[in-house]
Amino acid sequence: MSFQPPITKELLFAYFAGHATVLQEQLIEKWVEETPDNEELFYSCLHEWELKHPQYEADTEAGIDAFNRKIALGMQEPVPADTFENRPGEQQVNWRNWFVAASVVFVLISGAWLFKDLWFYKNYTTTLSEVSTITLEDGSKVVLNTSSMLQVPRFGFGQNSRKVHLEGEAYFSIVHTPDNKKFVISTAAGLQVE
Structure with a gap:
């Protein structure tokens, strides 16, 4: 019989944060598969960790204001563009779209040139x-x-x-x-x- 260290909440939090070692990760993954109780405990700890470390924080006030304006206008006029002006990452998405479009054009032109014969x-x-x-x-x-x-x-x-x-x-x-x-x-x- 081999000795297995206990799976604690702190160890699971380290696992969720990506700070666990490879051996700890394997131990946790094996532990989760052993019983349904372990799986339930795993997901409840995951839920608790995600509440303490949110991946995305929505600007609910701006969303509610935009929704109320849309209802007040009778859904006939579009919501002004400045409503979402301060959204993080919006400019990056536009550059990403331009990069993807330029890449597609480059691949098409290169393909046309390579297969012109x-x-x-x-x-x-x-x-x-x-x-x-x-x-x-x-x-x-x-x-x-x-x-x-x-x-x-x-x-x-x-x-x-x-x-x-x-x-x-x-x-x-x-x-x-x-x-x-x-x-x-x-x-x-x-x-x-x-």
Whole structure:
């Protein structure tokens, strides 16, 4: 049989205040689970401790005054903003909201920038020992060799630009446009073929 020190009100108050040691915390948690009487005593001490150490003190007079004004106005006009002017932490909440909004905008812009290739380009790829034939929007045909990738603009290909990016090998059969637009192939090595 092991010796267990008694659980006192002072020890429980230290636990509620966060001043108990790890061993004391484990002892109290085990003690609470032993019997319903211990649990009841635990919560009554917690209630007593919370009454002596309130976490939030409401300004009841300002709240009652605002409520009475609202009733007197017939709930037709809004309560003036200066009613809650002296609430602690209100300015911090506004800054927190701005910070959250700015963070969301930053994440959206960063995501758009990082994934712009997925949105603005179609990617055609082939795996090892696979050959694929692709017909582009302007009618040009591309035979993409094994382990290759062709990147084609999603919007305006043929009207604004006929520039593609190739990594690997491909055979191109280019259709000439009435306005003689150049077909440009840029490679991973930095070369551009017209």
